[in-house]
Amino acid sequence: MNKTLIIILIILALGLIAYNVTLVDFEAPFQGDSTIALIGILASLCAIVLLLIFMTSKKIDKKIKDN
Structure with a gap:
């Protein structure tokens, strides 16, 4: 999911x-x-808590893939 969609x-x-x-x-x-x-x-x-957890997991996933 796109960050913009999550914020919306x-x-x-x-x-x-x-x-x-x-x-x-x-x-x-x-x-x-x-x-x-x-x-x-x-x-x-x-729903807000779940979306924030999802955003955090995406950030962690991106950092893991970059290393």
């Missing part, structure tokens, strides 16, 4: 986090649609 996916995940934060009812965060929004926030955070 990270930005999209950040956008999803921002959208889901607006859906959370902070008075009752574990009821109704707030639960779904929290799950969406958690899923987006997991």
Whole structure:
């Protein structure tokens, strides 16, 4: 995957986090649609972590191949 594509996916995940934060009812965060929004926030955070791990593994792979 291209570095530009990974950055675009990270930005999209950040956008999803921002959208889901607006859906959370902070008075009752574990009821109704707030639960779904929290799950969406958690899923987006997991996607960001996975993409960052992938970028790091690509950098390591490149360094190994150069040596």
